[in-house]
Amino acid sequence: MKSLLGKRLPGILAVGLVALAVGAASAPASAADAHVSGLTAAQKKAKAREIKKCKRIKSASKRKACIKKVNRKYNRLANQPKGEKKIVNLGDNFYSPDAVDLKVNDSIEWRWANIGGFEPHDVTLTTGPTGVDRMKFKSETTADPGATFTRQFTTSGKYNFVCSLHFAMTMTVQVSR
Amino acid sequence: MKQRLGVVLGMVAAVLAVTLGLAGPASAASDATISATALEKSVKKAQKKAKATCKKAKKVSKSKSASKKAKKKAKKNCAKAKKNSKRLTNKLKTFNAQFFDVCKHGCKYKTIQAGANAAGVWQKKNPKRDATVRVQPGTYVEGVLLRGKLEGRDYNNLTIMGVKKDKTSNPNAEAVILEGKNAQTIYKGNSPTWTPQDPTTKPANNAIDAEDIDGLVLKNMWGRNYLNNTFFIWASNVEADNSHCSDFVMDNLISSDTRSYGLFSRNCFGGKFLNSSGWNHGDSALYIGETPCDDPNWNNRGDGTIPCQKNPDWTIVDNFTSHQNVLGYSGTNSKYVKIQNSTFYNNGAGIVPNSLDTEKFGPSGWMILENNDIFWNNYNYYQGLANGSEFETVSNGLGEIIPGVQVNYPTGIGIVLYGSDGIISRNNNIFGHEKWGAMAFSGPLGANKYDDAKNLNNQFIDNKLGRDGLDPNAVDFLDDATGGGNCYQNNGPNPTYVLGNGSVPADTIYPKSCPQPVKLNKDTSSLNLVAGIQADAELEGDDPNTVLGYAAATPPASMECSWTKTTHPPFTDADGVTYIEKRANPYTNCP
Numbered sequence: 001m002k003s004l005l006g007k008r009l010p011g012i013l014a015v016g017l018v019a020l021a022v023g024a025a026s027a028p029a030s031a032a033d034a035h036v037s038g039l040t041a042a043q044k045k046a047k048a049r050e051i052k053k054c055k056r057i058k059s060a061s062k063r064k065a066c067i068k069k070v071n072r073k074y075n076r077l078a079n080q081p082k083g084e085k086k087i088v089n090l091g092d093n094f095y096s097p098d099a100v101d102l103k104v105n106d107s108i109e110w111r112w113a114n115i116g117g118f119e120p121h122d123v124t125l126t127t128g129p130t131g132v133d134r135m136k137f138k139s140e141t142t143a144d145p146g147a148t149f150t151r152q153f154t155t156s157g158k159y160n161f162v163c164s165l166h167f168a169m170t171m172t173v174q175v176s177r
Numbered sequence: 178m179k180q181r182l183g184v185v186l187g188m189v190a191a192v193l194a195v196t197l198g199l200a201g202p203a204s205a206a207s208d209a210t211i212s213a214t215a216l217e218k219s220v221k222k223a224q225k226k227a228k229a230t231c232k233k234a235k236k237v238s239k240s241k242s243a244s245k246k247a248k249k250k251a252k253k254n255c256a257k258a259k260k261n262s263k264r265l266t267n268k269l270k271t272f273n274a275q276f277f278d279v280c281k282h283g284c285k286y287k288t289i290q291a292g293a294n295a296a297g298v299w300q301k302k303n304p305k306r307d308a309t310v311r312v313q314p315g316t317y318v319e320g321v322l323l324r325g326k327l328e329g330r331d332y333n334n335l336t337i338m339g340v341k342k343d344k345t346s347n348p349n350a351e352a353v354i355l356e357g358k359n360a361q362t363i364y365k366g367n368s369p370t371w372t373p374q375d376p377t378t379k380p381a382n383n384a385i386d387a388e389d390i391d392g393l394v395l396k397n398m399w400g401r402n403y404l405n406n407t408f409f410i411w412a413s414n415v416e417a418d419n420s421h422c423s424d425f426v427m428d429n430l431i432s433s434d435t436r437s438y439g440l441f442s443r444n445c446f447g448g449k450f451l452n453s454s455g456w457n458h459g460d461s462a463l464y465i466g467e468t469p470c471d472d473p474n475w476n477n478r479g480d481g482t483i484p485c486q487k488n489p490d491w492t493i494v495d496n497f498t499s500h501q502n503v504l505g506y507s508g509t510n511s512k513y514v515k516i517q518n519s520t521f522y523n524n525g526a527g528i529v530p531n532s533l534d535t536e537k538f539g540p541s542g543w544m545i546l547e548n549n550d551i552f553w554n555n556y557n558y559y560q561g562l563a564n565g566s567e568f569e570t571v572s573n574g575l576g577e578i579i580p581g582v583q584v585n586y587p588t589g590i591g592i593v594l595y596g597s598d599g600i601i602s603r604n605n606n607i608f609g610h611e612k613w614g615a616m617a618f619s620g621p622l623g624a625n626k627y628d629d630a631k632n633l634n635n636q637f638i639d640n641k642l643g644r645d646g647l648d649p650n651a652v653d654f655l656d657d658a659t660g661g662g663n664c665y666q667n668n669g670p671n672p673t674y675v676l677g678n679g680s681v682p683a684d685t686i687y688p689k690s691c692p693q694p695v696k697l698n699k700d701t702s703s704l705n706l707v708a709g710i711q712a713d714a715e716l717e718g719d720d721p722n723t724v725l726g727y728a729a730a731t732p733p734a735s736m737e738c739s740w741t742k743t744t745h746p747p748f749t750d751a752d753g754v755t756y757i758e759k760r761a762n763p764y765t766n767c768p
Contacts, residue, residue, distance in 0.1 A: 042376045077373065093535050119535075120382065120405050120437070124415050134417065135326075138370040142382045143405045143437065150374065164413035164420075165443065166535050 039078045040150075047074045083152065085109055088171065092119050093163065095171035102175045107152040113145050123149055124164040129157030129175075141165060214345070216272055220265045227258035274299065275306055278344065280313035289355070289385075290321045290363060293337060297323070297330030309336040311344050312398065314352040320362035320381025320403070321355075325389030325420070326369045332390045339397030347397050350431045355384040357403035357435065362386070383409045384432075389420040399431040400439075407432035407455075411443040414467065414537050423447050423490065433457050436571055438464040439502075444537070445469070447490035454498040459571030461507035461529070462499040465492055467536040468512040477540060477598055477698050478629055485538065489513040501759060503558060503570045503586060504529045505551075510539040520550045520750065523759045525570075525588040527554040532596035532620065532630035540629050542598035546605060551591040552648070553609045553745055557761045559588070559734035565762035584725075585733035588612070589740050591650070596620045596630025598698070603638045607650065609748075609758075611740035613675065614642060614650035618657035618711065618724050619703035631703045632660035636691045640668040644748070651741035656686050657724050658708035662696035664688045675722065678709030686710075738767035 039047065047070060054066035083105035089096045090112050100108060110123050125137035132155050139149035141164065153159070153175045163169040234251035237243045243251075277299070278284045279292040286292035289312055296308035323332045339353030340346060347353070360381035364371045384400030384407045387393050393410060400407035408430055412422035423446035432439030432455040439455035439462040442448055446469060455462025470485035490513065497519040499505035505521035506528045508514060514530075521527035528551060532540035558566045572586065587593065589612030594600055596619055607614045615637060620630035643649035655675040656663055665672065665687045674687050686708065705711050712718065712725040720726035721739035730736040749755045 040374055043374055046373050046377070073373075124413065124418070126415055126417055135370050136372055140364065140368065140370075140379065140382070141386070141388075142379075144380055144382055146380065162415055164415045164418065165411070167414050167537050168534060 039074060043074065043077060083107060085150070087111060089114050090121050090123075090163075091115055093121070093166040093169040095123075095161070095169065098171040100171070100173045102153050102173060104156050104175055104177050105152060105154055106175070107150055108173065109148055109150040110139065112142060112147040115143055115145055119143060120165060121163045121169065122165065124162055126160045126162050128159045129155045131155060132157075132159070137161075138164075214343075216265070216269050220262070220269050223258070223262040223265045227255070227262040230258040231255040274303075275308045276344070277308060277310045278313065279310060279317075281315045284313065286310075288319050289317050289337065290319055290367065293321060293323060293332070293335065294330065294367070296335055297327070297332050300331040300333070300335060301329055304331065307334040307336070309338065311338060311340040312353050313340055313342055313344075314347070316354040316356050318356045318358070318360045320357070320360050320383055321385045322362050322364065322367040323385070323387040323390060323393070324367065324369055325387075326418075327367065328369065332387065332393065334392035334394075335390070336394040336396065337385070337398075338394070348429065350397050350399050350429050353398045355398060355400040355407075357381055357384060357401060357407075360403070380404060383407065384435075385409065387422075387425075388412065389418070389422060390425075391421060391423045392425065394426045394428070395430060396426070396428045397430075399433070401431075401433045401435065403435040405436055406438040406441045407435045408439070409441045409443075410445060410448070411441070412445060412469075414444050414469075416473065420444075421446075425449070426451070428452055431455065432462060434568075435459075438462075438507075439499075440464070441466075442492070443467050445492075446486075448492045450492075450494045450497055452496045454500075456499070456501040457568040458502040459569060460502070461504040462502045463494065463497055463506045465494075465506075465508040465511040465514050467510050467538055468492070468514070470512075470538050473537070475538060476627065476629060477542070478627065479699070481695065481697050485512050485543070489543070491515055493517075494519060500524060501556060501567060503568070503572070505554065507531065508541060509533050510536045511541050512538070512543045515545045515547070516549060517545070517547045518549065520756075521591075522550070522553045522756055523556050524554045525556050525558050525586060526593050527551045527591040529593040529595065530597045530600060531593075532625065534626050539625070539627075540596050540598050540631070542600055542633075544597075544600045546592065546600065546602045548603075549605045550748075550750055551605055551607045552748060552756075553758050553760075554591055555589045555609070555611045555740065555760055557588055557734055557737050557764060559585070559732065559736070560761040560764060561734075564734075565760075567759075567761075583731055583733075584728045585730065585736070587616075587728050588733075588736050589651075591615055594618070594632065594635055596625065596632065596703075597635060598631065598633040599635065601636045601638065602640060603636070604640065606641045606644075607653070608642065608644040609648040609743070609745045610650040611742060612651055612727070612736070613655045614653040615640075616655040616657075616724070617663060618655070619659040621659070621704040621711070624703075628703055629698055631698055631701055632657060632663060633696055633698065633701065634660075634662035634692070636663070637665045637668055638691050639666070642668055642670070642672055645670065648745050648748070649743065651743075654687065655710065655724070657711040658686045658705045659701070659703050659711060660696065661701045662693045664691035664693045666691040675710055677723075678714075681708040734764045735767065737764040 050070045057063040085107045088110045120141045120143045122141040123139040125134045156175045156177050159173040161171045234255035237251040238248050277292040277296045279286045292310040296310050300308050361378040362381045363378050365377040382405040384403050387410045410425045413420035425448045427440050428451040430453040434457045437460045439458050441464045443466040475485050492514045494516040495518050499521050500523040503525045505524040508530050530541040560566045591607045591610045592615035594617040617632045617635050619632040642653045652675050653672045712723050713720040718725050718729040745758045
């Protein structure tokens with residue numbers, strides 16, 4: 001009983017019952033741009049937590065090393081070259097837009113806001129450029145309208161995404177230098 | 178001699194039972210718990226004996242009157258008793274290592290997630306043994322995330338079960354509540370895809386979300402109020418994920434008031450749904466989707482010689498009760514599912530296998546629906562919460578399929594077979610439906626990309642209709658005269674049929690002997706505008722006696738306008754359970 005609505009049945013044949021077909025109204029293909037800068041709130045929180053953990057270490061040298069390591073880690077994250085952020089909306093059963101062109105270091109924020117709350121969906125990388133870790137490009141599977149998923153693209157090439165529950169729900173990202 | 182043989186056999190059985198208890202499958206957790214109690218008793222007994230024996234030995238050694246031989250013997254007995262006590266203590270320690278106790282106060286783990294994590298780590302280190310997470314009575318506000326791909330953990334064959342305070346299996350599922358209101362799921366450390374830029378926790382979508390795990394057992398729990406599903410076991414259908422799910426058991430579970438689905442499996446081989454129930458879901462209380470095939474490119478458009486699974490791994494639904502949901506059961510592209518001894522009542526529609534492009538391995542089919550009570554599925558949830566419905570659909574339910582024609586989920590029907598092939602509905606008790614008792618129809622060209630949602634080879638046999646006239650269906654059967662190979666044998670008494678415009682003989686649409694010669698997808702059509710059952714001749718979608726016209730009722734709550742309203746006396750089933758009808762307020766704006 002999933003969404004059939006994405007489909008417009010040609011004229012008459014629509015009889016289809018579609019009864020079962022539910023459907024989702026098309027989500028707006030909004031694509032706003034924004035700058036990515038510094039650490040995200042979640043990263044800042046994570047950093048503070050890790051520093052706090054380091055401070056609990058009794059040995060001074062180890063404590064110092066730990067703090068240094070954490071700082072280095074988050075400096076690396078914060079100082080990544082900045083790029084543009086594009087928005088992709090998820091719906092039942094589509095990504096909008098379903099093709100995005102990016103420059104290296106740009107990012108995409110996928111949003112579940114217009115999903116309708118019916119079917120759970122996710123973002124799963126099926127194929128990408130050599131060296132890209134697929135697992136780091138996989139969101140949770142959710143129908144929560146508040147959910148978002150952001151990833152930066154630091155390697156040029158073509159990325160193919162799919163919803164791991166809906167094999168026909170696909171999108172591509174082309175990243176160029 | 179016979180008696181002695183019996184004793185020997187009994188001893189052998191006892192030894193085997195203990196052995197199996199120590200290394201048996203997780204599903205035998207309740208038995209194992211009992212064995213643990215027995216073992217604990219043995220340990221206490223051995224310790225007591227050792228203490229007494231050694232005390233005696235000490236006394237003897239101090240005694241001047243005791244012989245040297247007696248002293249030696251007493252010392253030996255003491256050592257022996259101590260050794261036995263130590264052996265049993267170690268045995269108990271090893272045995273208990275497989276249990277991970279969760280409770281609010283006094284247990285090592287306070288959340289089910291924490292218990293499951295520890296169990297997953299333990300199973301990874303002990304690959305030949307299966308762990309059990311024993312959850313004691315209480316309310317657990319959390320969403321549990323289990324991922325088969327997570328490094329350092331192994332969740333295969335894990336059992337998560339509600340237990341009593343004494344740690345034995347708790348048949349009262351309501352004692353362990355997984356509460357979705359204000360619940361969070363911890364992603365950091367539990368999801369292999371988590372990165373530092375992601376939030377550590379997120380609102381809980383599911384009570385238990387298990388991906389890529391074989392043999393998971395969930396037992397004795399009640400999950401409610403989740404954002405998406407309650408108990409969700411699945412595998413990714415992305416080939417590169419190499420994800421697999423099979424042979425799970427969901428036993429004695431309750432799901433209620435969750436937004437979409439209650440007990441939910443997807444892309445899994447086999448599995449069991451036993452002794453469970455669900456109500457107030459925005460879709461179905463029970464959903465089985467996308468049964469995988471041996472060949473990922475399988476379809477039913479060939480010559481019919483290659484089945485989806487050569488040796489089918491059946492999914493069994495037994496003793497499931499589903500009421501007050503949009504659908505009692507739904508399954509898109511599911512196959513090899515047997516639903517038996519179950520009850521579907523007071524839903525929008527009862528049992529609804531369906532074929533859609535949204536999932537792989539279409540169409541649905543090769544199922545058995547047997548010995549079920551299916552009644553009063555007349556809940557007009559389209560009336561909304563403001564008009565007496567206790568739940569609402571999450572599907573938005575509307576779509577303009579052709580200009581001016583909106584299509585919705587049908588209501589007032591017991592069994593809905595949409596584009597299904599080879600489903601046997603046998604010996605079910607179907608009554609009190611105010612539209613149709615059972616319907617079987619196709620999705621015509623365009624509804625399904627490859628036109629494989631066809632009404633093929635379905636059999637209705639020996640179904641009992643209308644409670645012997647006490648609580649009839651408005652009409653017992655609708656077949657849209659598409660596809661072929663369907664049959665309607667020995668249903669009764671006095672079955673009634675939707676006959677459309679009468680241009681196609683009733684015996685052609687509803688052959689009375691089963692099975693009929695098998696019809697293949699490639700030789701049949703999903704469209705029949707001649708019989709006047711699929712749609713009216715003008716395709717205006719306004720004739721509620723046709724499939725399209727009924728599903729396109731506007732507003733959808735007005736489907737009720739074409740119902741035959743009857744009173745439904747209380748029903749007591751074979752187990753002595755009495756059911757009362759529940760429905761939303763009646764729709765009052767009929768023309």
